[in-house]
Amino acid sequence: MSVRQANRFGFGINQSRLINYDTSDRKVREYVTLREPSFMLCFACGGCSATCTAGEHISFNLRRMNTLIRRGEIDLLRDEVKRCMLCGKCMLVCPRGVNTRNVVAVTAEAIRKLDRNEL
Amino acid sequence: MSSEIFVWPFNLGLYFILIYSVVRSTVWFRNLSRPDKLRLQRGFFGIPFMQSIKEIFMESLLHRRIFKKNFVLGYMHMSLAFGWFLLIVFGTIEADFFGEKHLNPPSHAIFFRAFNPDHGAAGLARGFTHLMDFLLAFILSGLLLAVIKRFIPSMMGMKKTTKHTWSDRIALLSLWLIFPSRLLAESFTCGAYGSGGFLTGNLGGALASFLPAAEIAPWFWWLYSLALGTFFFLLPVTRYFHIPIELLLIFMRNSGITTGDKSSSYTEVQTHACSSCGVCIGVCQMSYAAGINDIQSAYFIKGLRSDRDIAAITANCLMCGRCEEACPVGIELGPMRLIERRQGERPDTAKRFLERYALTGRRSTIEREPTQSYGYLVREEAESADVLFFAGCMTHLTPSVITAMKKIMESAGVRYRFMDEQGGVCCGRPLMLAGRDREARELINHNSDIIWKSGAKILVTSCPICYKIFRESYYLEARVMHH
Amino acid sequence: MEAAGSLAEMGHRVTLIEKGQDPGGHLLQWHALFPDRRPAEEVRGYLRKRLNHENISVITSTVVEKIRHHGHDVIVNLSGGTEERADAVIVATGFDLFDAHRKEEYGYGIYDNVITAAELEEMFNRGKVAKADGTLPSRVGFVHCVGSRDEKVSNNHCSKVCCVTAVKQAIEVRKMLPACEVFCFYMDMRMYGPYYEELYRESQEVHNINYIRGKVSEASVNISNRLVIKVEDTLAGRPLKMEVDLLVLMVGMEMSKQGAGLAVASGLETGINRFLETGDHHYGNNVSRMKGVFYAGTCTAPMNITDTISHARAAVTETVRYLNGR
Numbered sequence: 001m002s003v004r005q006a007n008r009f010g011f012g013i014n015q016s017r018l019i020n021y022d023t024s025d026r027k028v029r030e031y032v033t034l035r036e037p038s039f040m041l042c043f044a045c046g047g048c049s050a051t052c053t054a055g056e057h058i059s060f061n062l063r064r065m066n067t068l069i070r071r072g073e074i075d076l077l078r079d080e081v082k083r084c085m086l087c088g089k090c091m092l093v094c095p096r097g098v099n100t101r102n103v104v105a106v107t108a109e110a111i112r113k114l115d116r117n118e119l
Numbered sequence: 120m121s122s123e124i125f126v127w128p129f130n131l132g133l134y135f136i137l138i139y140s141v142v143r144s145t146v147w148f149r150n151l152s153r154p155d156k157l158r159l160q161r162g163f164f165g166i167p168f169m170q171s172i173k174e175i176f177m178e179s180l181l182h183r184r185i186f187k188k189n190f191v192l193g194y195m196h197m198s199l200a201f202g203w204f205l206l207i208v209f210g211t212i213e214a215d216f217f218g219e220k221h222l223n224p225p226s227h228a229i230f231f232r233a234f235n236p237d238h239g240a241a242g243l244a245r246g247f248t249h250l251m252d253f254l255l256a257f258i259l260s261g262l263l264l265a266v267i268k269r270f271i272p273s274m275m276g277m278k279k280t281t282k283h284t285w286s287d288r289i290a291l292l293s294l295w296l297i298f299p300s301r302l303l304a305e306s307f308t309c310g311a312y313g314s315g316g317f318l319t320g321n322l323g324g325a326l327a328s329f330l331p332a333a334e335i336a337p338w339f340w341w342l343y344s345l346a347l348g349t350f351f352f353l354l355p356v357t358r359y360f361h362i363p364i365e366l367l368l369i370f371m372r373n374s375g376i377t378t379g380d381k382s383s384s385y386t387e388v389q390t391h392a393c394s395s396c397g398v399c400i401g402v403c404q405m406s407y408a409a410g411i412n413d414i415q416s417a418y419f420i421k422g423l424r425s426d427r428d429i430a431a432i433t434a435n436c437l438m439c440g441r442c443e444e445a446c447p448v449g450i451e452l453g454p455m456r457l458i459e460r461r462q463g464e465r466p467d468t469a470k471r472f473l474e475r476y477a478l479t480g481r482r483s484t485i486e487r488e489p490t491q492s493y494g495y496l497v498r499e500e501a502e503s504a505d506v507l508f509f510a511g512c513m514t515h516l517t518p519s520v521i522t523a524m525k526k527i528m529e530s531a532g533v534r535y536r537f538m539d540e541q542g543g544v545c546c547g548r549p550l551m552l553a554g555r556d557r558e559a560r561e562l563i564n565h566n567s568d569i570i571w572k573s574g575a576k577i578l579v580t581s582c583p584i585c586y587k588i589f590r591e592s593y594y595l596e597a598r599v600m601h602h
Numbered sequence: 603m604e605a606a607g608s609l610a611e612m613g614h615r616v617t618l619i620e621k622g623q624d625p626g627g628h629l630l631q632w633h634a635l636f637p638d639r640r641p642a643e644e645v646r647g648y649l650r651k652r653l654n655h656e657n658i659s660v661i662t663s664t665v666v667e668k669i670r671h672h673g674h675d676v677i678v679n680l681s682g683g684t685e686e687r688a689d690a691v692i693v694a695t696g697f698d699l700f701d702a703h704r705k706e707e708y709g710y711g712i713y714d715n716v717i718t719a720a721e722l723e724e725m726f727n728r729g730k731v732a733k734a735d736g737t738l739p740s741r742v743g744f745v746h747c748v749g750s751r752d753e754k755v756s757n758n759h760c761s762k763v764c765c766v767t768a769v770k771q772a773i774e775v776r777k778m779l780p781a782c783e784v785f786c787f788y789m790d791m792r793m794y795g796p797y798y799e800e801l802y803r804e805s806q807e808v809h810n811i812n813y814i815r816g817k818v819s820e821a822s823v824n825i826s827n828r829l830v831i832k833v834e835d836t837l838a839g840r841p842l843k844m845e846v847d848l849l850v851l852m853v854g855m856e857m858s859k860q861g862a863g864l865a866v867a868s869g870l871e872t873g874i875n876r877f878l879e880t881g882d883h884h885y886g887n888n889v890s891r892m893k894g895v896f897y898a899g900t901c902t903a904p905m906n907i908t909d910t911i912s913h914a915r916a917a918v919t920e921t922v923r924y925l926n927g928r
Contacts, residue, residue: 045789046834051819053512055834055841056542058495064839082492085562086553087512087545093707093819095789097753102434105553108490516707516820 024072027119031110032069032103039103041096042066048090048100054083062090062100069107074114081108125233125337126226129344132351133225139355140363147367147384155376155385162374171373179365180204184447188398189276191264196396198261206254213247229347232305232319233340236312245316252316255305258298266295278401281358281417284425287395289349290357296346304339307332358395358421365448368392378454380556386458389450393420399442399452405435416442416452423459433459438552460554462487491558496544496565501572504536507597509566509589511582512545520581524602538569548588559592567593604914605692605898605921607652612922616658617686619678621665621860625653627696633726635907636763636770637797645907665860668867669693669895674928676894689928690894690921693870693878694914695861697900700749700757700853707820708745708851715739715829716821716849718748719764722771731778731848739782739847742775743831744768745818746788750854759875761854762904765792768852769805776809785812785846787833795906814842821849855904870895878902888917896921 032039046063054060060083068076081104090100113119151159162168177183180201186193207228214228217238227234239248264275272280283291302319303326309315310323311333326332354360368388376385399416406412414435422429436456443452508528514520521537528535544566550559570578570593578595580586581602589599603625606616618625626649632642653660661680668679669691678686702710702718710716714734725731733739746768750761765788772784791813793799805811816833824830828845835842857865857876865872870890871879878901881889888896898917899910 043789044836045817046815046836047817047819049834049836050816050832050841051516052841053542053545057497057544059840061834061839061841063834063836082490083495084491085493085545085547086491086549086555088549089512089516092513092516092754093817095747095752095754095817101549105490112488112490515822518709518820518822519706519712521822522712 019071019073021071025074026072028074028107028110028114029069029072031113031119032106035106035109036099036102038096038098039066039069041098043096045095047093047095048098051089051093053087053089054085058083060084062104065107066103074111077107078111081111125341125344126230127344128341128348129229129351130224130226130348132348136351136354136363143355144364144367147388150384150387151376152383155371155383158374158376159371162370162376167370167373167375171370174369174373175366178447178449179369182447185396185398188445188447192268192275192277195261195264195268195275198257199265202254202258202261206251206258209247209250209254213251217244217247230340230344232308232315233336236308237314239314239316248314248316248320250316252318252320255298255302256318259302262295262298272397277397279397279406279412281395281397281400281421282413283395284357284421286353286356287358290353290359293346293349293353294359296342297350300339300342300346304336304343307336307339311336358393361392361394361448364388364391365394368448368450372449378451378458380454380458380461382458382462386455389455390420390423392448393417393424393450394448395421396447398445398447402441402445404437404439404441411435416446416450416456419452419456419459420450423455429459457552457554460552461556462554489557490555491550493558493561493565496561498565498568501569502536503572503574504534505575506533506535506577506579507538507570507573507575508535508579508581509538509543509546509585511539511580511585513584514581515542520602524579524581536573536575538573546582546585546588547592548584551588551592563588563593567595570595570597603649603653604911605694605918606658607649607655608915608918609921610655610657612918614657614922614925617688618653618658618660619664619666619680619686620660620662623662625660625662626650628699628720629907631720631723631727633723634770634774636766637795637801639770639774666695666864669864669870669892670868671893671895676892688894689925690896692896692898692914692917692921693861693864693890693901694898694917695858695864695901697855697904698858700755700761700856702748702851702853704755705748705752705851708748708818708849709821709823709829710851713821713823713829715847716851718851718853719744719767719771720853722775722850726771726774726778731775733847738779741783741785741844741846742772742848742850743818743829743844743846744772744784744786744850744852745831746786746852747817748851748853749856751789757854757856757875759854759877759904760792762792762794763906764852764854765790766795766798766801766906768850769793769798769802769811771850772811773801773805773809776811783812784809785814785844787814787816787818787831789815789817795908816842855900858901861901868892875903888913888920894924896924 044063044067048062049055052060052062060080065077065080084104086101086104088101094100110119148156148159162171182193182196182200185196210228210231214223214231218227239245268275268277269280272278305315305319306323306326308323309319310327314320315323323332371385371388378385395417397417400406400412403415406415414432419429419432422432433456438453438456440453446452506528508524510521525537544562546566547559547562550562575597578589578597578599579602580589580599583601586599586601589595606618609616624630626646629642629646634640635642635645665681666678667681670677676688676691678688678691680686699718699720702708708716731739746765749755750757750759750764768786772786775782775784791802793802814833814835816836818831818833821829821831824845828847829849830843830845831849832841832843857872862876864870865878870892873879878890878897880887880897880902881891887902888898890897896917898914899905905913
């Protein structure tokens with residue numbers, strides 16, 4: 001019996017904290033990459049998160065979002081993606097020229113579509 | 120009469136387009152909001168009516184705005200529009216005046232020479248014949264320019280011409296065939312009968328000298344009729360629909376109807392009034408500065424008309440407004456793009472198909488849920504000040520401006536506060552430009568609260584983006600000034 | 603200088619044309635060199651000795667404006683209007699440091715106490731590291747990748763040596779000012795050369811230098827006029843801000859201005875990174891497309907001093923092969 005099956009029976013076995021890359025959900029990553037190809041250029045320098053307007057007020061971390069999308073950890077993103085003010089400061093700082101603002105917009109769209117099973 | 124069958128492609132096409140235009144305009148009228156309906160009704164009387172007539176004459180026929188841009192381009196458009204108009208008007212007068220009856224069906228005017236091949240020998244009739252020839256030559260000169268423009272747009276001051284769809288191309292071809300085929304039809308007929316004006320008569324005579332003119336003429340009359348009929352049938356799905364619809368647009372605009380924030384009949388009318396002239400492509404900054412040539416307003420509107428996925432086109436616009444300023448038809452391109460940015464996804468295909476071809480009058484959308492939410496913002500305790508300096512997101516990356524402003528304020532000795540020194544909240548304009556007005560309102564409320572509570576009399580901005588939204592969308596007692 | 607020395611020893615006559623007052627380029631400004639922090643003066647001394655040969659003549663305060671091939675010879679146009687004829691030419695125009703004013707968000711030229719790595723090295727030469735008002739700093743921050751790996755200033759390339767320079771300078775600051783905290787804000791730690799990685803280890807183990815992984819997005823001043831930098835501590839996953847007394851910008855290498863002008867005037871190919879494009883990246887790294895014209899040093903790509911000297915020797919080999927083969 002798998003861990004998931006066990007959980008359904010009410011057994012409190014902790015899910016592994018491991019990111020299993022092979023079983024990770026590819027759909028959001030592929031959607032974002034298709035709609036905003038510059039997304040793949042990110043090398044996680046953190047300049048965007050450093051300068052982020054929303055990041056001053058609450059946990060909104062664009063670099064971490066990018067990483068999580070690539071690893072398929074969508075559940076952690078659902079609320080966070082809504083916090084962006086779309087101000088565009090991150091784009092001015094990015095040394096790789098990633099269109100960070102569009103990445104947020106497209107990610108939000110991808111998550112909406114995922115929840116409606118349209119991806 | 121068997122010789123009259125050839126007029127039927129023309130007749131069918133003409134009746135089709137007239138009925139279609141009226142039906143569709145009626146649908147649009149009925150879908151207007153009540154205030155707009157009243158406006159339009161009033162717009163058919165009094166001064167607005169005269170304004171509309173004047174505008175139709177100056178712009179739709181003479182294309183004055185295009186003349187201002189480039190003389191040759193204006194001449195080309197004018198000769199086709201005004202020339203054709205005069206040809207129809209004088210042709211109708213000719214048919215009614217010289218024909219057997221007065222008030223003939225349109226085909227009698229259009230095919231006058233076919234039915235009256237030896238007309239125009241002397242006197243007033245001859246004058247008319249020369250006049251009709253002159254008008255035809257006038258149109259043909261413009262047609263020549265149009266052909267040249269397709270291949271060498273720079274000759275007419277156009278950096279780029281619009282890329283065509285297949286229906287555009289067929290319509291263009293039929294349009295280009297209309298007048299040469301009329302020329303040849305009339306010439307052959309005149310050649311066979313020894314009649315005609317300075318153009319058709321001479322050309323006809325030359326052709327008849329080595330060709331069987333009387334046998335050939337009917338073929339060209341058929342071609343003329345088919346070209347006209349095809350053109351009229353294709354009108355609603357091509358850029359040439361602007362010919363009737365621009366008239367409706369002018370009346371609507373002069374009645375005081377504006378685009379507003381939501382999709383409506385007026386946006387539909389504007390969509391169909393676009394002639395795809397391509398002027399917007401040349402003036403677009405993305406075109407001449409970045410070589411990007413597929414997202415301009417002409418393509419945006421084309422995409423709206425044919426219901427394509429224009430998400431990428433809609434988003435890729437700087438909203439600078441140059442295209443709107445340059446548009447000879449006066450379409451409100453900026454507001455239309457914003458409307459598209461605001462709307463959510465489109466509903467399923469069957470309904471959309473009906474919308475494309477007229478029948479529901481308004482582009483339907485699913486209301487978009489708010490994508491962003493800012494409940495996490497905490498209302499701070501506002502300190503009072505006389506002057507507030509709002510640097511804005513971008514200015515933090517150009518600290519020389521901040522240092523300078525601080526120095527100025529300190530030297531001036533005013534009681535000032537650097538409102539977003541610790542980062543602050545975005546003014547909200549980028550959100551608005553992305554079509555997220557409701558979300559922007561949350562940010563606007565947050566900032567407005569701080570500004571009101573501070574009691575400041577003046578708000579100083581150092582970013583033009585912030586300046587615009589503080590002036591236009593915030594309700595502040597303080598006076599907003601740019602640094 | 604190295605190339606001139608080698609060629610002279612082999613019996614060739616060499617003219618060295620130098621744009622400044624003394625040959626040596628940026629090496630003249632450095633205090634101590636990585637990885638072992640040996641005095642730069644030792645290397646300068648070595649190179650001057652190499653230049654001290656009867657076959658070598660040196661022309662200073664002159665810029666080479668154009669090079670062209672003419673029959674068997676190469677003709678070189680100098681500022682001042684004269685020409686020199688040669689059998690072969692080695693271009694060694696070196697590099698320029700990135701102008702830190704261009705990254706306005708770091709406040710160079712706007713705030714006191716934002717300086718470049720070269721200016722810090724100058725402070726080492728003078729024997730004192732101090733703030734603009736003369737007091738000693740209690741916290742120094744080093745910002746890596748200023749003007750390199752940055753699309754916003756059109757420099758996508760990595761300047762290679764700034765990471766190890768930052769580590770070296772960090773150690774030197776700690777040695778000079780034991781009470782001073784030192785932080786390095788990096789995107790990567792590029793310790794590519796021999797003993798570089800060991801230097802990095804030493805900096806952490808022995809000298810207590812702190813490393814924070816994140817690209818500094820902006821610098822500002824707070825109410826007590828102390829510099830405040832904003833960065834994301836990517837390893838902790840949260841934005842971070844801190845006050846520093848002195849901010850050192852590790853400015854990268856760019857193609858030298860005079861070298862770029864020479865390339866344009868002479869039709870020498872430059873790459874997308876604006877450095878000179880060599881004949882082949884693997885086995886033709888010193889040759890150009892123009893016959894008789896060879897390249898040595900950082901005019902082709904960022905490199906450290908060791909590699910520059912080796913590159914110069916390779917250029918000599920190519921030059922001699924060419925001269926013998928004619």
